[in-house]
Amino acid sequence: MPQTDFDSLVIGAGAVGLATAAELAERGQSVLVLEAGPQPGEGTTARNSEVIHAGLYYPTGSLKHALCVTGRRRLYDFLRDQNVAHAKCGKLVVASDAAEEERLSEILERGRENGVEGLRLLSRREVAARAPELRASAALWSPETGIFDSHGYLVQLIAWLEARGGLLVLRTPVTGVTPIQGGYAVETGGAEPTRITARRLVNAAGLWAPGLAEKIAGLPAEARPRQWLAKGCYFRFTGRSPFDCLIYPVPVDGGLGIHATLDLGGALRFGPDVDWLPEGTGPEGIDYRVDPARAGAFETAIRRYWPGLPEGRLEPDYSGVRPKLRGPGGGTFDFEIQTEGAHGLPGLVNLFGIESPGLTASLAIGARVAEGLVES
Ligand SMILES: Cc1cc2nc3c(=O)[nH]c(=O)nc-3n(C[C@H](O)[C@H](O)[C@H](O)COP(=O)(O)OP(=O)(O)OC[C@H]3O[C@@H](n4cnc5c(N)ncnc54)[C@H](O)[C@@H]3O)c2cc1C
CATH class of the missing domain: 3.50.50.60 (FAD/NAD(P)-binding domain)
Known part of the structure; x- marks a missing residue:
């Protein structure tokens, strides 16, 4: 050789x-x-989002499932052993109506099949006790989800x-x-x-x-492979977070929905949304700026689960771009x-x-x- x-x-x-x-x-x-x-x-x-995902959503047996669950366990060990800041703060996936409650049950079932530990459905009353500011008809609690210093x-x-x-x-x-x-x-x-x-x-x-x-x-x-790009923008909340864990709606096509994440300092931000870039856009042509005009759509999405979001408290933060192997609506x-x-x-x-x-x-x-x- x-x-x-x-x-x-x-x-x-x-x-x-x-x-x-x-x-x-x-x-x-x-x-x-x-x-x-x-x-x-x-x-x-x-x-x-710097979130350590538990592995709830991915089709059982897929690489995303297997590598997320084993990767997450290894990542927590690695972060602990190397003294990298992290917090296993958990997350709530919230349902706003009966249709979303059905989706929650499916996510719970899949999460269990995927071997994700500690998943539990919470009633409206349990959600109110955990996060009084939240409006949810039910929620799924995932204790293994966390955040870290990437x-x-x-x-x-x-x-x-x-x-x-x-x-x-x-x-x-x-x-x-x-x-x-x-x-x-x-x-x-x-x-x-x-x-x-x-x-x-x-x-x-x-x-x-x-x-x-x-x-x-x-x-x-x-x-x-052919690749499509889907941009995701974040807005930061300029106030004290009413939540001490991550809050996710049920997933949408192309992403996990505009969720609330915390950083390790307790600051609250929302995102990412899903904005498919025009076909043919390459990585060199990406504009990472966040359009302040998106704030309105963010407020509407956030108020479904946090009706008390005060007016005008979202500021454009940063964005990231997902490498997609399927186009819009392609699953x-x-x-x-x-x-x-x-x-x-x-x-x-x-x-x-x-x-x-x-x-x-x-x-x-x-x-x-x-x-x-x-x-x-
Ligand atoms: C909006 C958004 C939110 C996300 N949230 C999460 C989350 O909360 N949790 C999670 O687990 N995952 C999340 N992800 C996914 C995660 O961020 C990515 O899967 C991961 O960062 C990909 O890492 P990478 O090393 O493959 O790519 P990159 O970090 O992009 O690294 C690729 C590197 O290759 C270099 N490069 C490119 N071309 C060349 C070349 N020709 N020669 C030499 N170097 C080259 C680039 O400069 C770059 O540094 C999110 C992604 C997005 C877009």
Whole structure:
């Protein structure tokens, strides 16, 4: 087997790329992570709700289900062991009418099938005792849901990677990939363009992953997925939070509904909504600004479960963009961990459609990819 510069090369230093790189290094691989940006984790990893999802909603047996539940358990252990700030604050999924109560029962059933611990339906009276400001005809209590400091998490992933001899190089966009004997040659741009070889390659470029796949010579056309982008905006509440846990409505097409999340300092924010970007919009064309005019629609959605939301207390915050493998109305899809079986190129893994719960699942995705690659 010809010698390569590294055993494994990971493209993208978001939570998923870094967790995968650390898991590969843990298995004795020499690992290089190349990141296009000036800092790690400035993609979708920095633009989300920072919620540790319990694993309620995903079809039983899907990757989203399996990797969310195992990833969540591992994430809590990791955060505790590495002293990263987090809180298992729990969440209420609230129903406003009989139809939504039926949806709640379905979510409860699915959550139990998914092995999510501690789920319980609460009556109107129990909800009122827990969160008097809420208007709900019933709610589902999920005690395993939590929040965490995702930046602190990334810092610890990098520390783990580097402690196992792995390297992270910033400002180094991958511009092309060519299969060579026993691996891949990777061309990079940036200030000092170069060529690096590795036996195994992981495309963890988030929103850019399908675009990068176009630049992998020899990848069959049918292995390059079509991607749609769905933006989600957040508004922050400029007052004291009346809630001490997360509040979610029942899910909507494309997202989990405009929910109330807390940060670790107790500040309350709402979002994300679902705004499908025009077809053909690429990640480079995203406008992340939050239009203040959306506040009205947010107020209407929030008042369904918090009628006492005071006027004019929402301020535009930030936004994130979901990589969707189905278009508007196209239904749900699973994470795509694309391996040799799907594209015929040994030692190559493409990660497509890693939307929520990708952050929660990141350690489990990393372990799954690393195991598969090292055993191959
Ligand atoms: C609005 C929103 C809310 C969410 N809320 C939650 C939540 O509460 N809980 C949860 O579990 N998940 C949540 N998610 C999902 C979660 O944020 C993502 O699944 C996760 O962050 C994806 O990480 P990633 O590493 O795949 O992608 P990214 O973080 O985007 O990382 C990809 C990296 O690749 C780099 N890159 C791209 N192209 C190249 C190239 N050619 N060369 C080198 N580097 C390159 C980018 O610069 C970037 O740093 C949410 C997502 C959104 C959009």
